[in-house]
Amino acid sequence: MKKIIALAILVIPVFLAGLGIKYMRDSVFGIVNDPFTLTVVQFIVGLLLTAAGVWFIGGYILHREQRQKKMQAQFLEQANKTEDENRK
Template identity: 40%
Template sequence: MQDKVKRVIALLLLIVPGFMATYGFLAMKDAFFAQFGADGTDQFLWGKFVLGLILFAIGVSFIGGWIFFRDRKRNYVAPRFKAKRK
């Protein structure tokens, strides 16, 4: 039973940053295309763009770090990325 709970928690740890990265990408897209709006507002939404960029960077870096750590633990990485031994 505990193994299933651990897997669900691990899945949630990957889903939340994935949603953050997705929302960040969509916010950046909306901020960029808002300047071409048909409603007459030709302004760039800097606040929304920066928030989206931060969320996207956090989400992608967390997932990338997770994958890198897992691959390093299983010896799937190139020799230059392996842990240094004394």
């Protein structure tokens, strides 16, 4: 059940990132979708959706790798340094 919930949590940002890519592509070709009136606004919203989706998926993978201790040593050292600095 936990894996199904995790999959559902990951599908939503992937869908939003895909939608953002579609909005950016449409604005480059001059196609304005329904909720937008300008292609510039549509492109900016698409860029934000894509960035948010990639950021969320990347953060999820990074957190999972840290938890399972599968990260490379250099990344673990950097993570430990930032945690120590935050504690001070």
